[in-house]
Amino acid sequence: MNEYTYPILFGVIIGTIARMIMLKTDYRQYPTYLHGKIIHLALGFIAAGLGAVAVPAIMEKEFTAITFLTIAASQFREVRNMERNTLSELDGYELVPRGKTYIEGIAVAFESRNYLVIFTSLVTTLSFLVWNVYVAIIVTIICYIIIRKIMSGSTLGDIVDIEPSNVTFDGAGLYVDNIYIMNIGLPERQKEILEYGMGFVLIPKTFDVRSTIANLGQRQAILHDVSVSLGVFRDSGTPALVPLIKRDLDDGRIGVFILPQDKDVEKAIKVISSVPVLENAIRMPSESKANQKE
Amino acid sequence: MQIEKAILATITTNKQKVTAGASIFICETSEEMEKVAANLEAILDGISHALSDELYIIVKH
Numbered sequence: 001m002n003e004y005t006y007p008i009l010f011g012v013i014i015g016t017i018a019r020m021i022m023l024k025t026d027y028r029q030y031p032t033y034l035h036g037k038i039i040h041l042a043l044g045f046i047a048a049g050l051g052a053v054a055v056p057a058i059m060e061k062e063f064t065a066i067t068f069l070t071i072a073a074s075q076f077r078e079v080r081n082m083e084r085n086t087l088s089e090l091d092g093y094e095l096v097p098r099g100k101t102y103i104e105g106i107a108v109a110f111e112s113r114n115y116l117v118i119f120t121s122l123v124t125t126l127s128f129l130v131w132n133v134y135v136a137i138i139v140t141i142i143c144y145i146i147i148r149k150i151m152s153g154s155t156l157g158d159i160v161d162i163e164p165s166n167v168t169f170d171g172a173g174l175y176v177d178n179i180y181i182m183n184i185g186l187p188e189r190q191k192e193i194l195e196y197g198m199g200f201v202l203i204p205k206t207f208d209v210r211s212t213i214a215n216l217g218q219r220q221a222i223l224h225d226v227s228v229s230l231g232v233f234r235d236s237g238t239p240a241l242v243p244l245i246k247r248d249l250d251d252g253r254i255g256v257f258i259l260p261q262d263k264d265v266e267k268a269i270k271v272i273s274s275v276p277v278l279e280n281a282i283r284m285p286s287e288s289k290a291n292q293k294e
Numbered sequence: 295m296q297i298e299k300a301i302l303a304t305i306t307t308n309k310q311k312v313t314a315g316a317s318i319f320i321c322e323t324s325e326e327m328e329k330v331a332a333n334l335e336a337i338l339d340g341i342s343h344a345l346s347d348e349l350y351i352i353v354k355h
Contacts, residue, residue: 184344189335
């Protein structure tokens, strides 16, 4: 036991708890229960340890010890690769795949959350050492608020208006509102689609949003999330029964065609509006210099 | 270049409309055509698209 024991212990515990808070398993069921979680809790513990030890190392004038943070960085980049590989492998067996953009978003989140853990235990240990345990607790609360803020990105409900719409056939062409979705030849399939299909039109609230919802990865994410939450009327070997999203080129609206097992319009709107806006899909045409001159 | 979509089969009631290419199934009636198309869709894991009332194609997407 020395004067660093309690601060380091405090930092490690707070860091690990922070990782636990960030590891909320929701409707996505990822990471999967227990085993997947243990991997991330263990990594979170390591991250917390690294963050907590960094401060005493500096105080003891062991500046070279800081270099191990670079090892941590490469370690957590590996986490991102691991997540990406696992999810890509599994995606081939999903009835409605997540899509690469969604997977990349999840992988990035896993990496960055480990850095948040390092940051949390670093500042809490620091404040414990410089001031006392009470200040450290206040800092912990501030960190918690920051983490919650960083964790929750915007959702689709913030950027688009969602309107339920009719699914219709014009000859063999399937339409949601006036947006062409696909050609379905067999009358039998058409009947199934009219019976089980649901249509929604997402209307972008601003010009920037048009390019975001046009992103194919973002569209796939919508389909995946809806299929997870409401079920999907499809099986392998029925490629005609596929949820799809197409775009109206004139005004950037997108037509969402889904085949839910649970045909509840209110619920579907709620699910669509809580689909995360993928970081990698966000575009800001209004920030471009060409647009600002006007 | 990788070809992502391909016509796997053509089903028609009108011989005049098609020549060689993918396998062609010539049917007598439109009911028969629909039945053949539905079967082929399931077997080939493709989607039946109607080009006209007398011509269906099975496309692998």
